[in-house]
Amino acid sequence: MSHPEFLEYPEPRYHGDKGEVSAAFRPASTPPDISSPSGSFTHYLATAESTGGEFGLYKMELPGHSAGAKTHFHKGISESFYILSGELELYNGEKWVKGREGDFLYVPVGALHAFKNATDELMSMLLLFSPGAPREEYFERVAEMSKRGGEELKDFRIRHDSYFVEDFEPEGE
Template identity: 45%
Template sequence: MTYAGARAALDTRHARTGSGSAAALFGGASARPAVPGHVTQGRFGLHEWLLPPHGGLVAPHSHTLFSESFHVVFGTVQVYDGERWSPAPAGDFRHVPEGRDHGFRNDGDEPAAMLVLVMPGAPREAYFRELAEISAAGRDLSDAEWDELWERYVRVGAT
């Protein structure tokens, strides 16, 4: 059977997963685009996060324009769900809708990794690059500078 829909509107894209470079972030964490949002026409972005032992803290925050879903690949990640921190071991999946406070960190003695699905595919690659530059320079941003950074890239509201 042939689909009679608008076949001409379909656009198949190919990207070599894992080809993006990792950005070293605060707390020793690194993030790398596995499938950047531009490859999926902005429908989603998929990012790999590596969290070192006792590090990789991403403080509680929220996103107004996109959801995030976390799949822990190995190790155990502590995830904040807006009310409490709880362990997410390898194989766990957590979904955070738009506007919901969340955060994550690795409290364990072993490294942890997770895949983070962002929907729609927000422009995270430039955001991660700038965070890496800030971290490498040892800069401490003021609240106003954080607000401006978040507004430019992802319209994130800190809690």
């Protein structure tokens, strides 16, 4: 494979000469940060705060027949899905596709997407948001806010850069 002589990397942000001790290790045995009564779990692997806003990485485990998220898009962040185990239905803006272990879906800023676990089995996936955003409050409160519904739910979603198609459909459709 041929490689160009000059590669463009981002401008340096670290200006030291010797490196530093600052890596963060999270053992697999760390309990989930969020557990819901429905049996879903969310692990905060790397938050926007811990990465200096570079990205957010979360592991989610969804039990069978989990609704996931209806069709929506983000204006400021991209979202990526990597299936670790099980099966996840993913909407790519045109059609639903079945994601299985090892499958990956990249959702650019502004792209419509949705997901759900339509099987009887538990599934797990990695979610990557870039750049990093404070998604933790969204994950922690979305179930509560969904029960409230209406304008309060819509405002909550927008505050978290989540524009759900259903929030902008004319009444009666």
